[in-house]
Amino acid sequence: MTFAGADDAPWRRLSIRVIWIDVAVSVLALMPGGIAVIAFDVGPSLRELWPLATVAAWGLVSAVGDAIRWACTSYRITSTDIERRTGLFVRTSRTMHRDRVRSVDTSAKLRHRWAGLRVVTVGAGQQTGVGESALVLDALSKTDAAALQELLLDAPTAHQSREDEAPAAERVAILASFDPRWVVYNMFSVWAYLMAAGLLWGAFWLLSSLGIDLFGFVAELVDWDSLGWLRATAIALAGGGVIGAIGLGVNFLLGYGNFVLARVHTHSGSYLRTRRGVLSTREVNRDESRMRGMSIGEPLLWRWMGMADTNVITTGLDVWDTEEPTAILPRGPISVARRTVAEVFGSANPLSSPLARHPRAALRRRLWWATALSWVAPFALAVPAVTGAVAAWVPWAALAVWPVALTGAFIAYRALGHGVSGDHLVVRSGLLSRTTSALRRDAVSTIAIRQSILQRRLGLCTVSAMTAAGWSAYEAPDISSRGAVAFAAQAAPGLLDDFVDGEAARDRG
Amino acid sequence: MNAADVQESSELRLRPPARRVERRAISWWMLRNAVACGVPLAALIVAMVLWEPVRAWFLMPTIALALVLVAKVAVEPRWRFGVHRWEITERATYARHGWLVVEQRVAPTTRIQTVDAVRGPLEQIFGLSTLRVTTASSYGAIAIRGLDRHTAEEAAARLAAVAELAEGDAT
Numbered sequence: 001m002t003f004a005g006a007d008d009a010p011w012r013r014l015s016i017r018v019i020w021i022d023v024a025v026s027v028l029a030l031m032p033g034g035i036a037v038i039a040f041d042v043g044p045s046l047r048e049l050w051p052l053a054t055v056a057a058w059g060l061v062s063a064v065g066d067a068i069r070w071a072c073t074s075y076r077i078t079s080t081d082i083e084r085r086t087g088l089f090v091r092t093s094r095t096m097h098r099d100r101v102r103s104v105d106t107s108a109k110l111r112h113r114w115a116g117l118r119v120v121t122v123g124a125g126q127q128t129g130v131g132e133s134a135l136v137l138d139a140l141s142k143t144d145a146a147a148l149q150e151l152l153l154d155a156p157t158a159h160q161s162r163e164d165e166a167p168a169a170e171r172v173a174i175l176a177s178f179d180p181r182w183v184v185y186n187m188f189s190v191w192a193y194l195m196a197a198g199l200l201w202g203a204f205w206l207l208s209s210l211g212i213d214l215f216g217f218v219a220e221l222v223d224w225d226s227l228g229w230l231r232a233t234a235i236a237l238a239g240g241g242v243i244g245a246i247g248l249g250v251n252f253l254l255g256y257g258n259f260v261l262a263r264v265h266t267h268s269g270s271y272l273r274t275r276r277g278v279l280s281t282r283e284v285n286r287d288e289s290r291m292r293g294m295s296i297g298e299p300l301l302w303r304w305m306g307m308a309d310t311n312v313i314t315t316g317l318d319v320w321d322t323e324e325p326t327a328i329l330p331r332g333p334i335s336v337a338r339r340t341v342a343e344v345f346g347s348a349n350p351l352s353s354p355l356a357r358h359p360r361a362a363l364r365r366r367l368w369w370a371t372a373l374s375w376v377a378p379f380a381l382a383v384p385a386v387t388g389a390v391a392a393w394v395p396w397a398a399l400a401v402w403p404v405a406l407t408g409a410f411i412a413y414r415a416l417g418h419g420v421s422g423d424h425l426v427v428r429s430g431l432l433s434r435t436t437s438a439l440r441r442d443a444v445s446t447i448a449i450r451q452s453i454l455q456r457r458l459g460l461c462t463v464s465a466m467t468a469a470g471w472s473a474y475e476a477p478d479i480s481s482r483g484a485v486a487f488a489a490q491a492a493p494g495l496l497d498d499f500v501d502g503e504a505a506r507d508r509g
Numbered sequence: 510m511n512a513a514d515v516q517e518s519s520e521l522r523l524r525p526p527a528r529r530v531e532r533r534a535i536s537w538w539m540l541r542n543a544v545a546c547g548v549p550l551a552a553l554i555v556a557m558v559l560w561e562p563v564r565a566w567f568l569m570p571t572i573a574l575a576l577v578l579v580a581k582v583a584v585e586p587r588w589r590f591g592v593h594r595w596e597i598t599e600r601a602t603y604a605r606h607g608w609l610v611v612e613q614r615v616a617p618t619t620r621i622q623t624v625d626a627v628r629g630p631l632e633q634i635f636g637l638s639t640l641r642v643t644t645a646s647s648y649g650a651i652a653i654r655g656l657d658r659h660t661a662e663e664a665a666a667r668l669a670a671v672a673e674l675a676e677g678d679a680t
Contacts, residue, residue: 383568445644447616449613485522496615499523501524
């Protein structure tokens with residue numbers, strides 16, 4: 001396939017195989033209803049069949065809608081732009097400059113893979129909350145998608161000539177690949193209960209439309225009344241937890257199986273590429289020239305087993321996206337996270353540099369806050385307790401959070417750390433997720449030094465480095481106020497020079 | 510460079526920004542806070558008068574809110590006036606704001622994306638304006654409140670002219 005370079009480039013259509021998928025989806029959507037009627041002899045009345053009828057209707061409507069979308073969508077790549085026209089009643093025309101393209105990602109659900117299709121998402125570094133969206137082509141044939149990806153990511157910039165360059169000199173270095181043992185790190189989370197609820201709800205409806213009563217079956221399994229509510233709740237929680245954990249485990253294996261993180265060198269730059277998925281596949285390319293750093297988060301409850309989340313700090317990728325495009329590794333052991341981060345950073349790994357401890361006053365501030373917040377509820381409940389609106393023991397029970405809060409304060413203090421390592425600013429903090437972030441110093445766009453009254457009494461300051469990438473602000477909470485300006489000046493070299501008293505700033509350069 | 514170097518090797522201090530905000534800002538802050546705290550306080554008091562069962566629950570919150578109102582009208586505006594300062598140089602925008610929590614912010618001119626002079630309804634009564642300077646970071650905006658509207662417009666125009674000289678997409 002060739003993409004014409006001239007501006008009268010021809011308009012192209014999405015792959016015709018999209019239509020095949022629509023036909024297949026329609027047939028599949030009708031099948032459960034048909035099977036229920038034929039094989040299980042369920043009476044064809046609407047009262048019993050409505051869940052299956054809903055499935056069939058939804059399948060047909062979405063398939064027809066998809067076919068219309070195919071018929072109305074066309075796109076073309078000119079030498080400067082990507083254009084896409086779509087819509088039946090409301091015609092939309094999107095134009096994206098090729099030099100604004102930050103990422104070209106492909107993904108495929110199972111049905112796309114069977115038909116040899118890929119969904120291509122062209123991102124231009126949109127900011128979330130601005131209402132911008134990426135340009136999605138759903139779907140192209142596998143070869144077209146690969147060609148498009150190569151064309152857009154590899155495109156030489158305007159002043160370079162393509163003829164001089166070696167054709168597609170792509171070098172791939174694999175940095176990490178899937179380990180089935182990681183499933184242990186992904187089975188236990190509060191989401192397990194949501195997962196269990198979803199699974200049980202689905203199973204209940206599916207079975208009830210086939211004439212099997214799941215609820216009645218479980219009710220008869222054990223004599224719930226004789227157990228008492230405490231044990232019954234414990235059994236329900238444990239059962240739900242097990243079902244949910246298994247569900248999350250299977251979900252993880254299917255979603256992250258075949259995971260590979262690789263660094264891809266092309267002649268225009270290098271990308272961190274992840275590929276994952278057994279049934280649905282997803283590939284994300286992260287332009288390393290847009291990367292501003294990396295972070296490792298360690299969740300509190302699972303710190304004993306060394307669980308870690310590894311993310312890149314980069315512009316143009318949404319940190320709120322549920323598919324976690326910034327995560328370059330699935331949740332897994334911290335040893336793997338550290339090794340991978342070291343490989344990505346190369347020789348100088350800022351995340352392994354020693355961090356300065358924060359003054360003891362930072363612990364005192366946390367203890368003060370823990371105490372103050374723990375006393376709010378008892379204080380607010382005092383009058384109702386005295387007047388008898390609530391029982392007299394309630395304010396005292398509310399005070400039970402105090403020791404927990406004090407422990408939390410201590411853990412949060414232990415997590416603190418900050419430093420400057422080479423080109424990077426490194427900060428570590430966080431109670432529920434102790435996160436160590438390394439941010440490139442030349443990416444800092446605003447510096448803020450904050451001091452509350454309590455912090456002033458304790459001789460502390462909080463220094464924040466704002467940036468366009470990742471979570472937008474990276475903080476070093478509660479560093480000594482005597483060192484705060486020096487640290488801020490190092491975090492953003494040259495920025496504070498005009499406003500610093502004394503000679504010291506100029507000496508440092 | 511070693512991480513440990515950062516610690517207190519020398520004591521640097523930021524000097525305060527050069528310019529104060531308008532004295533009229535004190536009245537603006539007083540009016541704003543009186544409205545913001547007065548409305549919920551009035552709602553609480555009305556609820557307590559009209560509906561007997563909630564009295565025990567609302568007594569403490571009402572007392573607390575009344576104390577907050579007094580602090581925000583009698584103390585906060587004057588305190589803020591002492592803290593709020595600003596300065597714009599060729600290379601950076603520097604502002605100090607807050608009262609219980611004081612924050613100093615510096616943004617380099619090269620990273621500025623937008624400069625606006627904004628006037629809310631209450632600010633218009635006092636002829637005041639807020640100069641809002643944003644960078645590519647969604648947390649990085651600097652808002653300089655309580656400027657005379659002409660000063661703010663002038664500063665916005667000057668800053669926009671300087672910032673346009675800088676190249677790149679400011680991320």
